[in-house]
Amino acid sequence: MAIQPVEMNTACPVNNETSHYGIEVPSIVTESLGPEEREALMARAKRLLREQDAVLVAHYYTDANLQQLAEETGGYISDSLDMARFGHQHPASTLVVAGVRFMGETAKILNPEKRVLVPTMDATCSLDEGCPAEAFIPFCDQHPDRTVVVYANTSAEVKARADWVVTSSIALKLAKYLAEKGEKILWAPDRHLGDWIRQQTGADVLFWKGGCVVHEAFAADELRHLMQQHPEAAVLVHPESPRSIIELADVVGSTTQLIEASQRLDNPTFIVATDNGIFYKMKQGAPDKTFIEAPTHGIGATCQACAHCPWMAMNGLRNLVSTLETGANEIHIDEAVRVRALRATQRMLDFAESLRQPVLGESDI
Ligand code: 13P
Ligand code: SF4
Secondary structure: OOOOOOOOOOOOOOOOOOOOOOOOOOOOOOOOOOHHHHHHHHHHHHHHHHHOOEEEEEEOOOOHHHHHHHHHOOOEEEOHHHHHHHHHHOOOOEEEEEOOHHHHHHHHHHOOOOEEEOOOOOOOOHHHHOOOHHHHHHHHHOOOOEEEEEEOOOOHHHHHOOOEEEOOOOHHHHHHHHHHOOOEEEEEOEHHHHHHHHHHHOOOEEEOOEOOOOHHHOOHHHHHHHHHHOOOEEEEEOOOOOHHHHOOOOEEOOHHHHHHHHHHOOOOEEEEEOOHHHHHHHHHHOOOOEEEEOOOOOOOOOOOOOOOOOOHHHOOHHHHHHHHHHOOOEOOOOHHHHHHHHHHHHHHHHHHHHOOOOOOOHHHO
């Protein structure tokens, strides 16, 4: 299949090479708790989860306290695909989704009968923000010959316009599947992930020009320098990173796939180009190995999101407890939008099922 030249997305009102797509990026503020307050909040959260028939589903990038709480209460920590699958399969009547808003919305799309809470409604994502439905829908309309594949990091309205929803763990396999059927792809919103699947599969991909503020900050020259200092290290890269970083990787994959690689490979050291929240699980799975953050900018430079997502950082024990106590921050989606978004989201789960990727138990990670 011929590789098409990249068509730049002129329909997007927030395209801008010099800023993060015109999106205001908040400062990173992580929750800081003294030992007594932490213990008290953990105990309150455990009681509330039990009393409210609620289960905590957390992303790897969230605060270590939340990951520990999920582990100790029968909840789950995973990548965005398995978060969706776990919440869908779990019998609890309330899902508490710690991550960013699209993860809560995906849970609601799949589980309308369940109450879905998030610790804060402010936790969004630069990919989701950079792909507003009012610009994306006309863009799709201009390309009716293309199959619309959107990353899970999008709003329910964008998912409602899509033919497929996909996450990084199955993006390559889906692109290959569609390419083999001769389908041309319209990919949104992450242009680096789109570029990677185009390169790897030869699929005909037209992509929206969005980016992740965290992964776009990794810097190739600095990474090369760090690799020279650590010749024993393997480089693990999330595919939201730019091509210059991906080219230096030993393993490219979703967060779960990177954690698996850190356990599978014999290297004593890993340089990791993704959010550093992932180190909680990486260190737990391989306590004798050394994990180093991939560098972002040159020495002395400032960085808006130095290997940590400012929106993921908004989740903490305090707002989780307060959400459970007040019932605030419940996700609601217009039913007509939800039903349309379900089609492409359910397709993602069915496709993942056809690949026979089981939901990973905690013992597997
Ligand atoms: P994963 O699906 O790999 O967890 O990625 C989600 C995400 O937001 C990465 O930045
Ligand atoms: Fe979005 Fe990037 Fe944060 Fe993931 S790390 S939630 S892609 S901004």
